[in-house]
Amino acid sequence: MSLMEALHWRYAAKRMNGKKISRGTLDTILEAARLAPSSYGLQPYSVLVVEDETLRERIRHAACDQPQVSECSHLLIFAAWTEVEGRHVDELIALTAAARDLDPKELEGYRQSLHAAIAGFTPEEKQQWAARQAYIALGTALTAAAAERIDASPMEGFDPPALDDLLGLEERGLRSVLLLALGYRDMAEDRLAGLAKVRWPRERFVVEWSGA
Ligand SMILES: Cc1cc2nc3c(=O)[nH]c(=O)nc-3n(C[C@H](O)[C@H](O)[C@H](O)COP(=O)(O)O)c2cc1C
Structure with a gap:
């Protein structure tokens, strides 16, 4: 599958079927995230891998009850460093x-x-800057997952302070920024599976700048 085919194939799956992804494939996606570029190369974030079902069920409560949190194979938490x-x-x-x-x-x-x-940087700017770097790794992981034919569901829809409390992230100098559920789409249950992609048309999205 070409990169373009993979990007058309992927979508943010809302329902997953619980099937496990192999450790090797998971490691490929994590390695892609590790290889993501970052400002100054500082990579001011960590990626937490949560497989434990009970814990994912608890995280789901802090994530607007989104089913993919508990139905995925592994949940990644992109967490920015609180101090840089x-x-x-x-x-x-x-x-x-x-x-x-x-x-x-x-x-x-x-x-x-x-x-x-x-x-x-002010402390607030530093936090924002660190979080932005985590988004680059998220994008890289999404692309890598698509290339591996693994479904990946990115989520900002969660309560970061609640999740940080649940996992004791502050004590580890981390603050949750993003979630990424990895697994396999549930074709029967996911109302979004198989729907056409919705994106701005190229002529609206790409501005061929003439300088005028
Ligand atoms: C940073 C980010 C956060 C997102 N948060 C959520 C979320 O919390 N819940 C959800 O159902 N989808 C979430 N999405 C998925 C988007 O809605 C989805 O990517 C977008 O509608 C485009 O559709 P597609 O990815 O399926 O092609 C998020 C996507 C991104 C990139």
Whole structure:
């Protein structure tokens, strides 16, 4: 299946049939999310994987009772770091030096510019910025899932403070931003299965900018 066929095939499944996806396929989707780009490469979020049925049932209560939360195979929670600090920049610089076999001194200018960028954010801006990075990983995971023929249902429809309390995320320096249910569509139960895609027409969506 080509990438375009996969993107036409996918939709945000509202009902899933509980069938399990293989660990290998799950790992491919998680790896795609890990490889997503992020501003400064800081990846200021984590992806939590929840398979436990009882826990997913409880999460469903905090997620507007959306059935796909309990009917999926695995639920991913994209959670932004509550703190993004200089120490994270220093860790990233060390990681970069190791991955590229560089002397960290060669990255000193870059390190300082990242420190300045992080210091320039208000706490609110930092939270928003971290959450935006998580959305990029969500998009990448959605595309990877489609390529693997796995249904994926993204959700903002949940109560983040309630979910954070339930999972004790604040103590771990995390704040939930997005959910992604992974599994298989239930063709019989899902009223959206098989419906035509609805998107703005290309001529409305793409503006061929003439400069005038
Ligand atoms: C960030 C994001 C949040 C979403 N939240 C929900 C949600 O909470 N519940 C839901 O049923 N669908 C949710 N959706 C699914 C969208 O409604 C769906 O992607 C959109 O209508 C386009 O349809 P398609 O993805 O099936 O092609 C969300 C999608 C995105 C990208």
